[in-house]
Amino acid sequence: MPVPDASSDQGRWPGESLRATAVSRSYEGVQALREVTVEVHRHEVVGLIGPNGAGKSTLVNLMSGFDRPTSGAIELDGHDVTRWPAHRRGRKGLARTFQHSRSFRGLSVRENVEVAAIGVGARPRDARRRATELLELLGLAARADAPAASLPHGDERRLGVARALATEPHYVLMDEPAAGLPEAEVPDFAAVVRAVRDDHEAGVLLIDHNMALIMDVCDRIQVLDQGRMLAAGTPAEIRDNLDVAAAYLGESAVEEETEA
Ligand SMILES: Nc1ncnc2c1ncn2[C@@H]1O[C@H](COP(=O)(O)OP(=O)(O)O)[C@@H](O)[C@H]1O
Numbered sequence: 222m223p224v225p226d227a228s229s230d231q232g233r234w235p236g237e238s239l240r241a242t243a244v245s246r247s248y249e250g251v252q253a254l255r256e257v258t259v260e261v262h263r264h265e266v267v268g269l270i271g272p273n274g275a276g277k278s279t280l281v282n283l284m285s286g287f288d289r290p291t292s293g294a295i296e297l298d299g300h301d302v303t304r305w306p307a308h309r310r311g312r313k314g315l316a317r318t319f320q321h322s323r324s325f326r327g328l329s330v331r332e333n334v335e336v337a338a339i340g341v342g343a344r345p346r347d348a349r350r351r352a353t354e355l356l357e358l359l360g361l362a363a364r365a366d367a368p369a370a371s372l373p374h375g376d377e378r379r380l381g382v383a384r385a386l387a388t389e390p391h392y393v394l395m396d397e398p399a400a401g402l403p404e405a406e407v408p409d410f411a412a413v414v415r416a417v418r419d420d421h422e423a424g425v426l427l428i429d430h431n432m433a434l435i436m437d438v439c440d441r442i443q444v445l446d447q448g449r450m451l452a453a454g455t456p457a458e459i460r461d462n463l464d465v466a467a468a469y470l471g472e473s474a475v476e477e478e479t480e481a
């Protein structure tokens with residue numbers, strides 16, 4: 222038996238990661254991403270930050286299969302999945318949340334989570350159990366029977382996270398999941414992200430403008446600007462990177478309010 226390496230989990234899931242290699246995407250003249258590389262391993266939280274329009278959501282769309290790169294490749298656990306549709310990647314353990322809600326507004330909060338579990342093959346009884354656990358984890362248990370359409374913005378984001386986790390993913394891409402969350406509830410959300418990493422042993426790509434949350438929960442951070450990867454490092458390294466701090470960390474907090 223190999224001795225576990227406490228400083229790295231790579232030995233536990235050999236060959237397993239979600240990786241975008243040198244991906245580019247242009248939309249009719251707009252170069253949204255230029256040769257961006259990012260890798261997420263099981264059991265780690267990678268932060269992705271940068272100003273509005275930097276290409277963060279585009280990268281999530283490419284990695285999850287909602288869009289295709291103009292060039293470059295996406296690999297999931299060593300398989301080239303660049304041409305795979307999103308649902309096929311979903312069955313291989315990849316889940317995402319959306320910057321704008323995609324919940325079924327006519328269904329209850331609980332039903333929304335159950336439907337997500339059933340979508341990846343869970344039996345109704347297991348789907349119900351998962352929904353109960355996840356609504357508890359996300360602090361939505363009291364609203365389980367409310368129509369999803371009635372949720373305030375912050376709760377709606379967390380429902381999106383519950384729906385993603387209902388598929389029992391190995392990798393979760395979270396696109397601004399804490400937007401609209403009152404500041405007092407951010408620490409609880411940080412605990413959720415840690416639980417996804419430590420209890421579910423999933424890899425998380427976390428996009429958020431809340432720097433306190435990002436610095437608190439991320440193992441590594443990558444900074445995107447105008448479609449290019451500007452910097453990468455530990456939270457301490459990113460905090461000490463004056464260029465990043467001056468250009469992006471300060472202004473991004475302000476931009477959150479003006480997000481389209
Ligand atoms: N479907 C699309 N069609 C045209 N332009 C797009 C599309 N999606 C994104 N873009 C453009 O790509 C750039 C990056 O957008 P996006 O990935 O949403 O940035 P972020 O999530 O970092 O705010 C922006 O200039 C945006 O207008």
Ligand SMILES: [Mg+2]
Nearest residue numbers: 277278279320
């Ligand atoms: Mg975005």
